[in-house]
């Protein structure tokens with residue numbers, strides 16, 4: 001655990017600058033508005049280690065796959081959201097010498113991410129050229145005008161003689177991705193003008209679209225423009241001012257970014273850019289900021305989770321929601337969640353099963369149902385790609401990808417992208433989850449039934465029949481626990497496959513005759529699916545009374561994590577991959593993930609036996625792990641464990657639990673705070689009959705917590721404090737809910 005920021009309810013703030021923690025600091029101070037986002041890297045050049053990252057949602061490149069030994073079926077490229085043209089760049093000369101915090105002396109450093117308003121500020125006093133100058137930086141990515149980035153830099157001369165300040169403000173296309181497979185640059189510059197730059201992603205051989213992005217900068221300042229310069233990849237303007245002692249000045253930089261995702265031609269894209277630049281030019285900084293802040297205020301008002309009596313827990317929770325909202329608020333149905341959002345290169349900004357398994361359960365509770373419906377439609381629209389993936393494996397139906405932008409699998413780790421096929425079941429489960437939560441059957445009976453049918457066709461082909469056991473089995477898979485590869489009969493995968501077939505048969509019995517005709521599922525297929533449902537093998541150990549993670553798991557040398565010397569953790573940074581695979585240690589919920597999905601299907605004893613067996617073996621080295629265990633712990637009244645796991649999930653990045661936040665935040669696991677509190681501490685469940693129930697408890701350390709939840713056209717407010725739990729209907733029709741098994745009417 002490493003904490004470099006102070007604990008405050010609404011801010012992530014530090015007064016220290018340690019170059020060793022530069023990347024960590026950048027990750028933690030990332031900003032995003034769903035359309036674009038960036039790490040908290042400095043505006044000015046920094047000559048020591050830094051990860052400059054600025055990303056435009058959905059603007060990606062197919063980077064040619066790199067492997068040691070090619071195997072048939074490998075995806076040809078790894079898709080990645082690429083580092084965008086750096087449009088926030090501003091350099092500063094103090095009496096002609098360039099400011100560089102890697103080399104210069106400075107004091108009074110502060111960096112503050114204000115989560116309430118989504119604005120990042122940084123200040124320090126530079127001691128350079130024998131002068132002291134105070135710098136204050138502010139920046140935000142507008143949620144009111146998604147194409148707009150706003151920066152303001154103020155400086156004050158704290159020396160007793162005059163100082164000359166020059167500001168060089170640029171748009172710079174000389175950027176690269178650290179994770180580029182062949183060290184290639186991904187942008188070609190099409191046009192550079194005095195204040196704008198247009199760049200297009202390089203042509204590729206895979207038939208995926210090229211993207212164009214255009215950016216235009218404008219400045220509001222009392223400084224004098226003294227120079228303008230252009231190179232093949234950069235446009236810059238230089239401003240100058242001489243400041244007397246204690247004199248202040250400032251410069252504001254506004255950039256409009258448009259992309260070919262929204263416009264067909266370069267002309268349309270640059271016209272739109274010019275128009276938007278004009279539009280924002282009539283507004284003051286305060287007006288632009290207020291419009292942005294008001295939208296954030298509305299978001300917080302709808303879904304803030306308030307925790308009293310524990311500032312660490314509160315900050316963690318808000319940091320989670322802040323990360324999620326900065327990444328995705330459902331405004332653009334073509335986009336999805338990248339596991340690192342806009343905060344780093346890892347995972348390439350692509351869509352993973354994280355969306356269905358972790359994000360959807362949260363977004364159902366905090367946003368309009370249309371947001372989740374869009375996420376489901378995203379997969380429906382990618383069915384063609386999913387057919388290709390199944391075909392590549394020689395199988396029927398649709399295999400949704402582990403990593404993708406367009407439905408085609410774009411990552412080539414054999415054991416993950418080829419074997420971690422449980423994701424197909426998770427995508428099916430999300431359709432059920434949406435339908436159960438919202439009561440809206442329009443998706444499942446139309447597009448959803450198609451998705452379910454094609455996934456079922458895949459499962460029916462992927463299982464094999466074991467004559468010896470007279471049962472269906474699934475060999476050669478990786479379950480959610482990626483610390484086991486190529487296993488046979490992963491309980492979670494088999495359970496989900498069986499469930500999908502059963503659910504699809506149920507849905508098929510409800511679709512309209514027209515839809516049934518379109519789906520064209522033969523009686524023979526249905527019979528086969530039913531047979532698989534009836535005879536699917538699910539590993540179970542009678543003696544222990546537990547579901548076995550996969551065949552052979554119990555033959556391992558089973559010893560709890562607590563017996564490992566602490567310097568061996570995290571295992572993935574200390575052990576060879578081979579040693580990890582042979583060990584009994586579990587990266588993230590596997591059997592426990594399945595129990596969470598199907599809570600109502602298992603008895604108290606079953607849940608307890610499985611939790612007691614698997615939890616001591618779990619290292620939680622996936623950020624997605626702790627929240628699911630926290631919910632189960634809460635369900636079993638292991639309250640201290642539930643709270644400890646909440647802290648781990650909610651503060652995972654703030655405290656750098658897994659020692660890997662330097663390359664970006666774990667955005668999809670930021671769903672963990674909400675899941676732990678709402679599903680865990682408040683015990684919220686939605687049942688098949690469309691009813692809601694709660695079994696709340698208050699963590700000992702807390703005075704109270706409260707949250708608002710969207711449910712079937714209503715907003716319900718739940719507060720849990722020392723006197724019990726209190727439910728209030730904020731809007732919508734009256735509803736009966738169950739609290740601790742008793743009926744409560746909300747009017």
Ligand code: BGC
Nearest residue numbers: 339352353354482622624668
């Ligand atoms: C996890 C996967 C997850 C991926 C992206 C991995 O470490 O094991 O379950 O999909 O990260 O978040």
